[in-house]
Every structure is written in structure tokens, then in C-alpha cells.
Amino acid sequence: MNVLIFMIPVALALGGLGLIAFIWALKSGQFDDPDGAAERILIDEDRPAP
Amino acid sequence: MTIEAEAGCPSGLEPAARGGQVQDPAPFVTRAGDRNALDLLVRGAKCGGCLAKIEKGVGALPGVEVARLNLSNGRMRVEWSGALKAKQVVETVAGLGYSAAAFDPGDADKERLKAERKLLTAMAVAGFGAANIMLLSVSVWAGGADMGPETRQLMHWIAGLIATPVVAFSGRPFFESAYASIKARRLNMDMPITLAVVLAIGMSFYETLKNGPHAYFDAACTLIFFLLIGRFLDARLRRRAYAAANALAAMQTSTATRLAEGGKAEAVRAADIRPGDRLMLAAGEQCPVDALVISPESEWDMRLVTGEVTPVAMREGGTVHAGAVNLLGPVEIKTIARAQDSLMADIARMLEAGEQKKSAYRRIADKASEIYVPTVHIVALLAFVGWLVAGAGLERAVFTAVTVLIITCPCALALAAPVVQVVAAGRLFRDHVYLSSGDALERIAAIDHVVFDKTGTLTLGDPVLTPGLNTETQIELAARLARGSRHPFSRALVRAAGAGVLADQIEEHPGSGVTGLIDGVPARLGKADFVGVDDAGSGSSLWFRRGDEAPVCFRFSDVTRPEAADTVAQLKLMGVSSEVLSGDSEERVALAARAVGVDRWTSQASPRTKAERLDQLEREGRKVLMVGDGLNDAGALAKAHASIAPGGAVDVSRLAADCVFSGDSIGSVVRIVRIARKARALMLENFGFSALYNLVAVPIALAGWATPMVAAIAMSGSSLIVTLNALRLSGRLAGGGGTTADRRGA
Numbered sequence: 001m002n003v004l005i006f007m008i009p010v011a012l013a014l015g016g017l018g019l020i021a022f023i024w025a026l027k028s029g030q031f032d033d034p035d036g037a038a039e040r041i042l043i044d045e046d047r048p049a050p
Numbered sequence: 051m052t053i054e055a056e057a058g059c060p061s062g063l064e065p066a067a068r069g070g071q072v073q074d075p076a077p078f079v080t081r082a083g084d085r086n087a088l089d090l091l092v093r094g095a096k097c098g099g100c101l102a103k104i105e106k107g108v109g110a111l112p113g114v115e116v117a118r119l120n121l122s123n124g125r126m127r128v129e130w131s132g133a134l135k136a137k138q139v140v141e142t143v144a145g146l147g148y149s150a151a152a153f154d155p156g157d158a159d160k161e162r163l164k165a166e167r168k169l170l171t172a173m174a175v176a177g178f179g180a181a182n183i184m185l186l187s188v189s190v191w192a193g194g195a196d197m198g199p200e201t202r203q204l205m206h207w208i209a210g211l212i213a214t215p216v217v218a219f220s221g222r223p224f225f226e227s228a229y230a231s232i233k234a235r236r237l238n239m240d241m242p243i244t245l246a247v248v249l250a251i252g253m254s255f256y257e258t259l260k261n262g263p264h265a266y267f268d269a270a271c272t273l274i275f276f277l278l279i280g281r282f283l284d285a286r287l288r289r290r291a292y293a294a295a296n297a298l299a300a301m302q303t304s305t306a307t308r309l310a311e312g313g314k315a316e317a318v319r320a321a322d323i324r325p326g327d328r329l330m331l332a333a334g335e336q337c338p339v340d341a342l343v344i345s346p347e348s349e350w351d352m353r354l355v356t357g358e359v360t361p362v363a364m365r366e367g368g369t370v371h372a373g374a375v376n377l378l379g380p381v382e383i384k385t386i387a388r389a390q391d392s393l394m395a396d397i398a399r400m401l402e403a404g405e406q407k408k409s410a411y412r413r414i415a416d417k418a419s420e421i422y423v424p425t426v427h428i429v430a431l432l433a434f435v436g437w438l439v440a441g442a443g444l445e446r447a448v449f450t451a452v453t454v455l456i457i458t459c460p461c462a463l464a465l466a467a468p469v470v471q472v473v474a475a476g477r478l479f480r481d482h483v484y485l486s487s488g489d490a491l492e493r494i495a496a497i498d499h500v501v502f503d504k505t506g507t508l509t510l511g512d513p514v515l516t517p518g519l520n521t522e523t524q525i526e527l528a529a530r531l532a533r534g535s536r537h538p539f540s541r542a543l544v545r546a547a548g549a550g551v552l553a554d555q556i557e558e559h560p561g562s563g564v565t566g567l568i569d570g571v572p573a574r575l576g577k578a579d580f581v582g583v584d585d586a587g588s589g590s591s592l593w594f595r596r597g598d599e600a601p602v603c604f605r606f607s608d609v610t611r612p613e614a615a616d617t618v619a620q621l622k623l624m625g626v627s628s629e630v631l632s633g634d635s636e637e638r639v640a641l642a643a644r645a646v647g648v649d650r651w652t653s654q655a656s657p658r659t660k661a662e663r664l665d666q667l668e669r670e671g672r673k674v675l676m677v678g679d680g681l682n683d684a685g686a687l688a689k690a691h692a693s694i695a696p697g698g699a700v701d702v703s704r705l706a707a708d709c710v711f712s713g714d715s716i717g718s719v720v721r722i723v724r725i726a727r728k729a730r731a732l733m734l735e736n737f738g739f740s741a742l743y744n745l746v747a748v749p750i751a752l753a754g755w756a757t758p759m760v761a762a763i764a765m766s767g768s769s770l771i772v773t774l775n776a777l778r779l780s781g782r783l784a785g786g787g788g789t790t791a792d793r794r795g796a
Contacts, residue, residue: 036121042098
């Protein structure tokens with residue numbers, strides 16, 4: 001059962017990482033315009049390819 | 051970089067907006083150093099093509115540094131430096147075939163967004179805690195007897211160390227609300243929630259310390275997580291409804307031309323107009339506030355104010371109300387305070403009375419919690435006393451009482467109403483129907499009688515030339531004069547005639563008609579006495595006379611909306627009767643009412659008569675839904691049990707209504723009532739289910755069999771069932787769903 005000493009902190013750290021990533025995404029405005037983000041990827045830039 | 055020549059959405063999801071009058075957005079520009087910023091609301095942008103077109107078009111203007119359109123809510127932020135005029139930005143967007151209006155995002159919106167973000171963060175933290183503690187709890191339950199007590203205690207300690215900060219952080223919305231309710235000496239739903247969570251944590255630490263088998267850390271976290279989902283959905287719904295209402299308001303009025311000292315004209319926001327200001331109204335402009343006419347005499351379209359189709363001539367000193375449209379040349383007006391005028395004072399009083407009545411309305415959820423809160427506390431107390439009397443120790447009695455509190459915790463009850471409301475409002479939102487209050491759906495669901503306003507609600511509002519009475523030549527000749535006038539009848543004549551030439555030397559005579567020269571012959575178009583005819587008949591006609599020829603009469607009718615008759619018929623099938631209540635003349639109201647199949651109507655109703663009629667209906671025990679758009683409907687809208695206003699309604703009416711629909715179809719009324727009824731049925735089902743759940747769960751807890759595992763399964767299971775039940779509403783409902791274009795609605 002000694003493996004638990006590792007595994008529980010590892011599981012918590014991974015979960016915490018997800019939580020921090022979510023809060024960061026929320027704060028930096030990633031969810032402000034979901035429709036626009038989906039469409040923007042399709043817009044052609046008028047710059048010639050390098 | 052070129053801009054596509056064709057206007058509007060390149061994917062054809064939305065027709066191009068016809069260029070109306072572009073208001074000067076200058077008062078909405080904010081300055082920081084030499085950098086200007088403007089927030090715009092753009093209507094009609096539906097796809098990536100629109101996005102690229104608008105952003106490139108505005109970005110190409112000189113000095114523009116930021117031009118970013120948010121496709122989800124239609125808001126656009128433009129920042130620039132240099133001499134670019136704000137009006138050019140709006141004109142560019144309008145020129146591309148989209149309607150645009152400046153707006154002020156306001157602090158209230160930011161506050162709501164902040165509150166919503168706080169709830170979402172709390173929900174994420176609670177979700178993290180619940181998932182991780184569940185991981186530990188499941189291993190404890192699965193381990194059973196094989197797990198050593200030391201390992202189990204370790205698991206409980208870790209769970210407790212996670213749960214404490216998570217609950218302290220995520221539970222704040224509940225704790226704060228419970229504290230406030232105690233201070234106000236009224237128990238709300240948050241009281242038992244707070245009690246259950248705090249006791250569960252405390253008891254679990256006690257168990258852990260003495261190495262007992264049962265810890266409820268997972269229950270405390272899951273509980274808060276589920277409850278926060280309901281809270282978050284509720285907050286988001288409110289904010290979106292609020293934003294949609296704001297957007298509608300921004301599209302209506304925004305700026306006016308104020309005459310400063312010395313006669314200099316400046317553009318100001320409608321909100322900044324003060325009593326005593328002198329304003330200049332161009333022909334075709336809507337009056338933003340109540341005002342006195344200074345000069346000169348003009349005709350006013352009072353359709354939105356009194357419901358009457360025939361325009362009213364107003365001399366110096368006459369009062370015009372917000373919503374009246376100036377039909378002739380530029381007019382100078384002086385704004386007055388609302389209370390100075392009897393019509394507005396009347397309406398204000400009725401609005402207040404309506405407000406009081408509505409705040410007295412108790413939501414189904416409130417009624418449920420009023421029964422629920424004391425019941426739960428009494429049952430928990432009984433459990434404690436019962437076990438003590440039965441000879442169990444103090445510890446066992448406390449333990450059972452706390453499990454009762456945990457297991458009855460209102461997860462399902464708290465989710466029952468909000469989830470249904472969110473799903474229903476989301477559906478309506480996609481159909482461009484915006485609810486203004488949380489209990490609007492419940493009240494609309496209860497109605498059994500609809501009172502329609504006529505002008506602009508049952509009818510299109512714009513009069514139409516009665517066909518078959520005049521020859522084409524007559525129409526063509528008269529239209530040459532009519533093209534020079536903004537009078538609604540003239541416009542109707544022009545619509546019937548189509549494009550053509552204009553007469554020479556056209557002159558408008560307020561309150562009478564138009565004169566001009568047709569092929570050198572003087573001609574007159576206007577009221578009967580204006581052209582020299584003695585006719586005491588109805589007001590819905592225009593007379594035309596060229597030279598000494600015999601006068602010709604044109605008749606106009608206020609055409610009912612094509613789907614109005616169908617709407618009335620469908621409402622009847624749903625057991626809802628209809629009636630018409632209008633400020634217009636008896637003849638026109640009777641005609642419109644018969645055309646849509648309503649056999650009860652009242653004409654020439656003042657705002658007061660309208661409100662009195664509603665009171666009378668209420669005394670008869672009817673639950674009335676009022677549908678109207680005019681200023682004269684505002685009092686009735688506020689007084690009715692529930693009310694709906696079209697998006698084109700005047701501000702006061704839109705604010706007084708429970709629900710606003712944009713778009714032209716009055717058929718929305720049927721949809722709204724249908725969805726509201728379905729939503730109420732689902733809500734009642736959900737409350738019924740929650741009650742059933744408690745009937746089963748409470749005896750189990752009383753008997754002392756509610757282990758943490760049973761609590762977890764029962765709580766998650768009941769919440770899930772309630773949510774799934776609510777989602778049934780988002781499925782296909784009679785009448786079909788929104789089109790693809792609606793999907794990304796405003």
C-alpha cells in the first residue's frame with residue numbers, strides 16, 4: 001500500500017492542474033466568444049504564404 | 051484587400067439590413083489620450099464571412115487599431131486614433147449590409163458578468179474537490195473489510211484536508227445568503243444547505259479522529275457542486291436575458307440632436323437628455339422623451355402612443371410623447387419632466403401598481419421551500435430526540451440527525467426549477483424571445499385569456515390602400531404628390547404605385563394635405579375639406595383632385611398580420627380566449643377584430659380604460675396575458691398577470707412586459723405560451739419527484755441506514771433524473787425548432 005503515498009499526490013496534482021488550466025482559460029477570455037472562435041479559424045488571411 | 055460588393059451575410063443566413071437612418075454615435079465614444087474607443091452592437095452577423103467582412107471593412111478605415119466583433123453576442127469593439135469620425139465607423143458597417151448601433155456596456159453588465167464568473171469558478175473548485183474525494187471514498191467503500199483501519203483513516207484525513215478549503219471557498223454563496231436570511235429573520239433554502247454542509251464536515255472530522263467507518267466529506271462537496279450548477283445556470287440565464295433586453299433598447303433610440311445655448315447643435319445620448327433641453331427632430335425621427343412642441347406645426351404619428359393610425363397635427367405648445375414620430379420637416383421641441391403631464395403620471399401610477407402586484411407573486415420554488423425548510427428541520431430534530439429516547443447514545447442520535455439533514459439536502463429541489471427554466475429560456479432565446487424575469491414563465495403558463503392591442507400587434511400598423519376602388523391612372527397621379535409626404539396614407543399610396551416621378555413644387559400643409567403641380571396643373575391630396583369635398587365619413591381616406599377634375603377618394607385599411615387569425619385560433623384550441631383592446635376608432639377595431647376571429651373588443655380605450663378592463667377581468671377570476679406595444683399599453687402590461695411585448699415597442703412598454711419577442715410574427719405568442727406550459731408541467735414533475743425521493747430517503751436516514759455510499763448514490767441519482775427530465779423540453783416540441791440561422795441568434 002506504500003504506492004498510495006505517491007499515487008494520491010499525483011492524482012491530486014493532475015486534478016489541480018486541470019482546475020488551474022480551466023480558471024486560467026476563464027480569466028483570459030477563452031470563453032468570451034465561442035461562436036466567433038469556431039468561425040475565425042476558417043477566415044483566410046490575405047497574406048501570401050511564406 | 052477588397053470588400054465584397056454584395057451586402058449582408060455572404061452565406062445568406064440573414065438578409066441584408068436596409069440602410070435606415072444612421073444615428074451619430076459620437077456621445078458613446080470614450081477617449082483615453084488620443085485613443086478613441088466605441089462599443090457597437092451589430093445585427094445580422096451570422097457566419098465567419100460576416101466576421102471577416104465587417105472586421106476588414108472597419109479595419110481599413112484610417113487610424114483604426116482594433117476592430118473585433120464578438121460573433122456570440124454581436125458586440126463589436128473599435129479602437130482608433132486620429133481624426134476618424136465615429137459616424138464613419140457605423141456607416142461603414144451599415145454600408146456592408148448590417149445594422150449597427152452604439153451602446154454603453156454599462157457597469158451593471160460588468161457586475162453581472164463578475165458574479166457569474168465567481169459562481170463558475172466556485173463550481174469548478176467544487177467539482178475538483180468532489181471528484182477527488184469521491185476517488186478516495188470509492189476506494190474506502192470498495193475496500194470494505196479488506197482495508198486496514200489505518201489506511202481508511204489516512205484516506206479520510208486526506209479527504210477532509212481537501213474538503214475543508216473546497217467547501218470554505220465554494221460554499222460562500224450559500225453561507226452568505228444563509229447569514230443574510232438569518233439577519234432578515236426569514237429562513238430560506240440556503241439555511242438547511244449551510245447547516246447540512248457544516249455539520250457533515252464537522253461530524254466527519256469527529257469520525258476520522260476516532261477512526262470510525264463513516265465520513266461524509268464526499269457528500270458535502272458533491273452537494274455544493276450540484277447546487278452551484280443550478281445557481282450558475284440561473285445567473286447565466288438572467289445575464290443573457292438582461293443583455294438581450296439591453297441590445298433591443300440600443301437598437302431603438304440612442305441619440306438625439308440637442309440645441310445648446312446659441313443655437314449650436316450637438317448629438318447627445320437619449321439617456322443624457324434633461325428636462326428643459328431643446329431638441330431638434332428631423333422628419334421621420336422618433337421623439338425620445340416627452341416634450342412640448344416649440345415650432346413649427348407638424349404632423350405626428352402617434353401610433354405607438356395612443357394606438358391611433360391617423361396622424362395628429364400638433365401646434366406650438368402641444369405635448370408629444372416618447373415614441374411619437376415626426377412626419378413633416380424639422381421640429382424644435384422642449385423636453386418636460388414626466389410628472390408634469392397627466393397621461394404619463396397616470397401610466398407611472400399604473401406601472402407602480404403593477405410592479406407591487408408582481409413582486410407579491412410567489413414562485414413555485416418559493417412555495418416548495420417554504421414547506422420544505424421547516425419540515426426538514428423538524429424531521430432532523432425528531433430523529434435526534436427519537437434516537438435519544440429509544441436509548442441510543444448522544445453520539446448516535448446526533449449522527450442520525452445529521453445524516454437526515456444531508457440526505458434531505460435539496461439538490462433535486464434546488465435543481466428542479468432552474469434547470470427547466472434555463473432549458474425553456476434557452477429555447478425561447480433561440481427563437482428571439484427574451485424573458486425579463488425568472489417567474490415570467492410560470493405566470494405565462496397560468497393564463498387563460500389574452501388581451502391584444504390592435505395597432506402594431508394584431509395589425510401591421512402600416513395602413514394599406516384598399517384595392518379595387520381606384521384605377522391605376524388615379525393611383526399613379528396621386529402617388530406623384532404622395533411621394534413628397536411622410537404621412538402613413540401617402541406612404542401606403544406610394545407602396546401601391548411603386549417607383550415613379552415626383553410632382554413639382556410639393557408643399558405640405560400640416561393637418562390637411564399636400565399640394566403640388568402635376569404637368570403644370572395644380573393638384574391637392576389630403577383630407578376631404580382640403581380638396582373641397584363635403585364628406586363626414588371615416589378618417590381612413592385621402593382625397594385627390596387635379597385642377598377642376600372630379601375628386602377621387604382613396605380608402606385605406608389597417609391590414610391584420612397574416613398569422614394573426616391563426617394565432618387566435620390556436621390559442622382557442624389551447625383553451626385560451628382572446629379579446630381586442632385598442633385606442634383606435636370603433637370602425638377600425640371592429641374590422642380588425644372580425645378579421646382575426648375575435649368577437650369581443652373595446653375601442654377608443656385610454657390607458658386608464660385598458661387598465662380598468664384588466665382589473666375587471668381579474669375580478670372575474672381570469673388570468674390575463676396582455677400583448678401590446680404602445681405607450682398606452684404600458685399600464686395594462688404591468689397590471690396583467692403576464693405580458694408580452696414585441697421588440698418594436700416603446701421603452702416603457704418593453705420594460706413593463708415580462709417577455710419581449712423580436713421579429714415580426716405574432717405567432718410567437720402561441721409558442722411562448724406552449725413552452726411556458728410545458729415548462730411548468732416539467733417543473734411540477736420535478737418537484738413531485740423530489741418529494742417522492744424524500745419520502746423514500748428520509749425513512750432510510752431515520753432508521754440509521756444512510757451510509758455515505760447510500761447518500762452519494764441517492765443525491766447524485768435524484769439530481770441526474772431531475773436534470774434529464776428538464777432536458778426533455780429542449781427536444782422537439784410541436785411547432786418545430788429554430789432554423790439554422792436562428793441557431794446563433796442575437
